[in-house]
Amino acid sequence: MTKNLHGWARTALAIVAGTALWLGASTAQAQLRLDITQGVRDAVPIAVVPFGGQAEGAATDVAAVVANDLLLSGRFKPLERRDMVTRPTTGAAIRFEDWRLLRSDFIVVGRVEPDAAGLAVTFELFNVQTGQPLLSQRLPSTERGLRATAHRIADLVFERLTGIPGAFSTRIAYVTVDGRPPKQRFRLVVADADGFGPRTITESSEPLMSPAWSPDGQSLAYVSFEGKASAVYVQRLATGERRRVSARLGINGAPAWSPDGRKLALTLSRDANLDVYVLELASQGLTRLTTDGSIDTEPEWSRDGGSVYFTSDRSGSPQVYRIAPTAGQQPQRLTFTNGYNARPRLAPDGLSLALVTLDRGGYRIATFDLKTRNLHVLTDGRQDEAPSFAPNGAAIIYATRSGARGTLAMVSSDGRFQQRLSSDTGDVREPVWSPYPAAPQR
Amino acid sequence: MKWTHALAAAVLALGLAACQKPKQVQPEPATPSTPSESGEAATSGIGTDTGATAGATSEAQRQALAALQARNIVYFDYDSSEIKPEYDAVVSAHAGYLTRFKTARVRLEGHTDERGSREYNIGLGERRAQTVRRALMLQGVGEGQITTVSYGEERPVAEGSDEGAYSQNRRVELVQVQ
Numbered sequence: 166m167t168k169n170l171h172g173w174a175r176t177a178l179a180i181v182a183g184t185a186l187w188l189g190a191s192t193a194q195a196q197l198r199l200d201i202t203q204g205v206r207d208a209v210p211i212a213v214v215p216f217g218g219q220a221e222g223a224a225t226d227v228a229a230v231v232a233n234d235l236l237l238s239g240r241f242k243p244l245e246r247r248d249m250v251t252r253p254t255t256g257a258a259i260r261f262e263d264w265r266l267l268r269s270d271f272i273v274v275g276r277v278e279p280d281a282a283g284l285a286v287t288f289e290l291f292n293v294q295t296g297q298p299l300l301s302q303r304l305p306s307t308e309r310g311l312r313a314t315a316h317r318i319a320d321l322v323f324e325r326l327t328g329i330p331g332a333f334s335t336r337i338a339y340v341t342v343d344g345r346p347p348k349q350r351f352r353l354v355v356a357d358a359d360g361f362g363p364r365t366i367t368e369s370s371e372p373l374m375s376p377a378w379s380p381d382g383q384s385l386a387y388v389s390f391e392g393k394a395s396a397v398y399v400q401r402l403a404t405g406e407r408r409r410v411s412a413r414l415g416i417n418g419a420p421a422w423s424p425d426g427r428k429l430a431l432t433l434s435r436d437a438n439l440d441v442y443v444l445e446l447a448s449q450g451l452t453r454l455t456t457d458g459s460i461d462t463e464p465e466w467s468r469d470g471g472s473v474y475f476t477s478d479r480s481g482s483p484q485v486y487r488i489a490p491t492a493g494q495q496p497q498r499l500t501f502t503n504g505y506n507a508r509p510r511l512a513p514d515g516l517s518l519a520l521v522t523l524d525r526g527g528y529r530i531a532t533f534d535l536k537t538r539n540l541h542v543l544t545d546g547r548q549d550e551a552p553s554f555a556p557n558g559a560a561i562i563y564a565t566r567s568g569a570r571g572t573l574a575m576v577s578s579d580g581r582f583q584q585r586l587s588s589d590t591g592d593v594r595e596p597v598w599s600p601y602p603a604a605p606q607r
Numbered sequence: 608m609k610w611t612h613a614l615a616a617a618v619l620a621l622g623l624a625a626c627q628k629p630k631q632v633q634p635e636p637a638t639p640s641t642p643s644e645s646g647e648a649a650t651s652g653i654g655t656d657t658g659a660t661a662g663a664t665s666e667a668q669r670q671a672l673a674a675l676q677a678r679n680i681v682y683f684d685y686d687s688s689e690i691k692p693e694y695d696a697v698v699s700a701h702a703g704y705l706t707r708f709k710t711a712r713v714r715l716e717g718h719t720d721e722r723g724s725r726e727y728n729i730g731l732g733e734r735r736a737q738t739v740r741r742a743l744m745l746q747g748v749g750e751g752q753i754t755t756v757s758y759g760e761e762r763p764v765a766e767g768s769d770e771g772a773y774s775q776n777r778r779v780e781l782v783q784v785q
Binding site: 460 | 762763764
């Protein structure tokens with residue numbers, strides 16, 4: 166494990182646009198590999214100097230994790246380690262002239278020290294041009310919690326420099342498929358947002374699909390065909406305990422959590438027709454939202470829980486609609502551009518939707534501004550789908566194809582920055598980005 | 608005793624078909640395909656049970672079932688759930704079997720090609736399965752004899768992002784489950 170990370174840390178800092186970097190842990194899981202396919206030309210150069218107090222081959226190289234996170238955001242270009250002539254670990258030891266020569270705009274230095282309760286990680290952020298200190302903090306940590314602390318530092322640095330909260334302490338869930346039809350193995354996997362530490366949540370020889378994070382980040386709802394028909398499950402990640410919450414006759418699909426975590430909007434086909442329903446989890450009470458004979462599916466709640474967005478083909482082809490989540494309401498059509506718009510997902514600020522649109526012959530990811538009704542196509546694949554916003558709204562992770570295989574990719578919300586997260590083996594699909602962790606990480 | 612030989616041959620063909628790796632199945636032209644081709648596709652469906660293993664059924668039923676295994680897939684055009692005329696015979700054959708053997712059960716498995724979003728495709732697959740269901744019921748099959756399931760794009764038989772693969776995946780499989 167250490168060897169692998171050492172090599173990983175080294176390669177992580179070989180930073181050239183287009184270089185492939187290894188992110189995954191050395192488990193048997195398919196690792197996610199980062200390829201920057203469209204770099205931002207004005208990415209901010211920053212030096213993240215190796216932290217003091219870190220033994221050679223330490224399990225977590227804090228500076229490497231921080232640098233990789235900043236690289237992943239698309240907005241920063243971390244300096245390669247081999248270009249660092251000096252390696253200060255305190256602000257006082259920094260000679261800013263050195264770093265101006267290396268053309269870094271900012272510098273992060275720090276150290277890991279033993280502490281009464283475990284470890285303490287101190288970091289300092291400076292503006293290289295002016296020498297001005299921008300941020301410094303001492304974070305309590307432990308050997309096991311060091312990686313989480315590194316992500317927290319990346320969050321703090323990112324927010325201080327961009328004004329946007331970092332999303333580096335979050336997780337992603339996705340589905341992997343190995344083997345070829347008809348003998349395939351489906352897995353639902355959770356990993357850190359940087360691809361580290363993939364963990365199988367559930368696996369099956371029957372399809373798994375549509376994972377959805379609960380608002381508290383503690384559970385995943387998903388669809389499984391393990392019973393030879395589709396059913397919706399809710400699984401608690403910490404314990405592995407899971408409940409089958411809907412196995413009604415016909416289709417059970419597309420679960421979407423209400424903001425209060427008490428309800429799931431989902432798709433049922435109780436009278437041979439697909440419609441959107443709201444299921445109260447505690448009571449199993451069911452409210453039917455749509456009654457049209459068309460396919461109504463893929464619900465998504467608004468931030469205040471007062472609306473549900475969904476896909477319907479009642480106009481003849483799939484488009485995105487909005488409806489109030491009580492019985493007997495009329496839906497309002499939202500999308501009119503392009504002949505196919507589906508799978509709406511709300512941005513964290515509630516002001517736009519990410520969706521799949523058919524744009525000039527390719528299925529692509531677009532954002533739809535709920536106020537201006539403007540559709541902005543962000544990607545250029547042929548088979549892009551399953552968009553999910555990062556909880557800071559700055560990026561969208563989605564599924565795409567690379568040759569014959571499904572891979573994940575990320576695009577910034579304004580479309581300027583793109584990267585691919587490809588996997589060694591198998592097919593990766595349906596990524597969903599977790600909410601922010603409920604409690605601050607140690 | 609020619610019919611015994613024919614039955615043995617049919618059972619043998621089924622057995623062989625079950626052992627072979629599923630090959631790509633060509634979409635049915637106007638004429639029905641050969642038993643071995645469709646037999647493979649049948650066994651590649653989920654939970655296919657061959658009549659040959661059910662102890663309670665009669666010889667006649669097993670024979671009739673064997674004949675059905677040769678043609679149990681209806682293919683569809685893009686974005687369509689209409690049964691094209693060339694597949695009327697497939698539906699009729701299954702309707703004939705189900706009305707003749709009232710304890711027989713069929714599971715209609717609906718599928719789509721990979722384009723577009725997954726849950727919407729579950730809906731399209733279901734729509735196709737429902738079309739076949741209605742066609743069967745119109746020919747006298749009892750409601751209780753039919754179940755439907757949609758796999759959307761999740762269970763393709765053909766890999767690839769071209770029309771060849773797409774056309775093989777847009778299908779309903781009629782799986783006799785006794």
